[in-house]
Amino acid sequence: MTAFDAQRWIAEPAKDSGYGRTPFQRDRARVLHSAGFRRLAAKTQVHTAGSDDFLRTRLTHSLEVAQISREMGERLGCDPDVVDVAGLAHDLGHPPFGHNGEHALHTVAEPCGGFEGNAQTLRVLTRLEAKVPGAGLNLTRASLDASCKYPWSRVPGRRKFGVYEDDRAVFDWVRPAELGERRCLEAQVMDWADDVAYSVHDVEDGVHGGYLALGPLLADPAERAALCADVAATYSDEGADELSAALDELLADPVVTEVAGYDGTYRAQVALKRMTSVLTGRFVASAVGATQSRYGTGRVRRYDADLVVPRTVRNQCALLKGMALRYVMRTRAQESWYDQQRTILIELVGALTRTPEALDPVFLPLYEAAESDAAALRVVIDQVASLTDHAAVAWHRTLVAARA
Structure with missing residues (x-):
């Protein structure tokens, strides 16, 4: 890897931890210790999280993807920590209730550019996680690039995309224009x-x-x-x-x-x-x-x-x-529970838009600083997407069902 690959969006002073870690080993530790990664333990993979001790959650799935990625990448000669980071981080942007929740949020987020779990992952890594102000986890360019499954904006006819327009600056820093849509x-x-x-x-x-x-x-x-x-x-x-x-x-x-x-x-x-x-x-x-x-x-x-x-x-x-x-x-x-899941998320977005004071202390200042209705809606979407399955149900019970 080159110095270019190891650059971070916000420059950080050299860190002498005594372990002699590479920048990419530090990236891996940042993802593993992040709040978003812990929340994957209570987010649906296919079956509702917690419904069966055998079945996978987003967390166990991400650990398995990281293990497969690391071994496969290492055999090819990739930096093992970079592919490990990509595997660990690839689902950080997924909302409660798996793809069912993703479809629900995409519908209600249409006024601010839609919702896509992979674009949300970039947002979590570069903006929402609390590590470096203004840069999220402030991972290296190589690790962020490796996490981009769909390196393009939303375009008609393509459901999948990897960046929202208001995250375009960091995306363009990660991926210079001459790369086009080619993935590393x-x-x-x-x-x-x-x-x-x-x-x-x-x-x-x-x-x-x-x-x-x-x-x-x-x-x-x-x-x-x-x-x-x-x-x-x-x-x-x-x-x-x-x-x-x-x-x-x-x-x-x-x-x-x-x-x-x-x-x-x-x-x-x-x-x-x-x-x-x-x-x-x-x-x-x-x-x-x-x-x-x-x-x-x-x-x-x-x-x-x-x-x-x-x-x-x-x-x-x-x-x-x-x-x-x-x-x-x-x-x-x-x-019927699958219909209820979509209803919970859609109604929760509506309730938080009407009563933004209920937002977490992390998201409320972002909502208050929003310069447009679309930007304010994106903050609400960020909040709902961050919730676990159980938290989404509890928030809905408090903000919607109890007030009906």
Whole structure:
């Protein structure tokens, strides 16, 4: 890494901690010790946080992404702490109730530019976390760049984006204009680690929770075709034939078929864990091997290379995401609690807009200093997005339900 990569938005005096830490090791410590990172323990991944001791939260998911990112990045020659930071930090901007909450806040935040969890992550890292006034955690340029999954502004036709317009100054400092939308290798490693983690682990959680049974897929060609159609429409630009071939190969793997009759016993849990371990290792090793085949086995980092993921492996990962969507998320989305989640967040934004004195002491001065209605709304959105699932319910009970 260069001195340019190690620069911070606000220059800091040299810190002699006695440990000889690199700037990127300090970045990692800042994320781990941040309030936003702790709050991920009570934020939904797929299932409501706290609903089952087995199921993942945003915190455990982030730890898993960081572990996969670090090992994969280190094998390629990336700075291990930079990819670790990206994995730990990538979901800091996600609101209560997972993607359901994200969609609700996007609707109500339309007057101030919408809401996107990845853009919110940049805002948390560079503005909202209490570490360095005016700079959030004041991470290095390399660590912030590695955390940018979608390095572009909101544009029509693209739901995902990585920066709000009022955070444009720091974004442009992190990413000089000549980079365009190209992502650094560390961000690509983190993104693939995120895909691998949530595709494999959401299926594991779905099987364990009784929402997803692999047996019907093995037995029913029509159901497999329907799954492939779902994936083609949602997660992949591949055709049905390519997805079908990848699914057949995936379902023929002994580590997958062994889970088809999952019954929750110790033996069944061992088989389920074997499946997640084998698939995770395979998806990671395939990407590392393919990238090294193209660029050689020397150290590559930043903009030296792009991550190469074999087509079949990418398709199988997309199919696992499709299983979680088709058999877990859509099933859960039919439950009345999911409608209530959206209502809670939308009504909470409305209540705080009417009674801003209820904002946390961190956010109230920002609201009072806002120069427009849109800027004031963004502060309210920041407040609501920062809440855990349980805190959102409690705030709604106090500010909305008790006053109805």
